[in-house]
Every structure is written in structure tokens, then in C-alpha cells.
Amino acid sequence: MAGKIFYRERTKAGQEELKKPRFFLVAVAGLDLKFHAKHVRKTELDRIAKESGAELILLDRDAEGKYGSDEVEVD
Numbered sequence: 001m002a003g004k005i006f007y008r009e010r011t012k013a014g015q016e017e018l019k020k021p022r023f024f025l026v027a028v029a030g031l032d033l034k035f036h037a038k039h040v041r042k043t044e045l046d047r048i049a050k051e052s053g054a055e056l057i058l059l060d061r062d063a064e065g066k067y068g069s070d071e072v073e074v075d
Contacts, residue, residue, distance in 0.1 A: 003031030005049055008059040010039065026059060 006026040021039035028035070031054055049056045 003033065003052065003054040004029045004057055005031070005033075005045065005054045006057045006059055007040075007045060008061075028054075030054075 005028050007023045008026055010022055010024050021037070021041045021044075023040055023042060023045060025035055025038055025040060031052055033048075033052060033054070045056055048054070
């Protein structure tokens with residue numbers, strides 16, 4: 001099974017921050033992979049996923065622009 005890399009777009013990645021990386025790493029599943037940066041560019045994510053055989057999963061915002069405000073129960 002190939003691993004998965006979960007990422008989302010940074011909330012403050014607007015016009016004033018054009019030269020800063022736009023994406024935020026959230027989690028890695030099924031891979032023995034260590035990231036040394038929390039913010040990365042899409043081209044960097046694509047290359048890492050290609051070389052490691054991982055699937056990239058973009059975490060979307062809801063209609064209000066929030067990321068998963070629902071409560072989650074963990075056993």
C-alpha cells in the first residue's frame with residue numbers, strides 16, 4: 001500500500017506572501033518519511049510524492065472557509 005501525505009493551503013498565503021511556501025503539511029500515513037519543514041511548495045510536494053510513491057491528499061475548507069470544525073471522537 002502506498003502512503004498518503006495530507007496537506008492544506010495556508011490560511012495566510014495571500015498576495016502579501018507571494019514568495020513564501022503556500023502549503024502546510026498536516027500528516028503522513030503509511031510512510032517512513034520525515035519532513036524538516038512545515039510549509040512547502042506544491043512542486044516540492046509533487047516531487048516527494050513521486051519519489052516515495054505516496055498519494056497527495058488536499059484537505060479542503062468548508063463553505064465558511066474553515067478546516068474541519070466538527071468534533072471528532074477518537075477511541
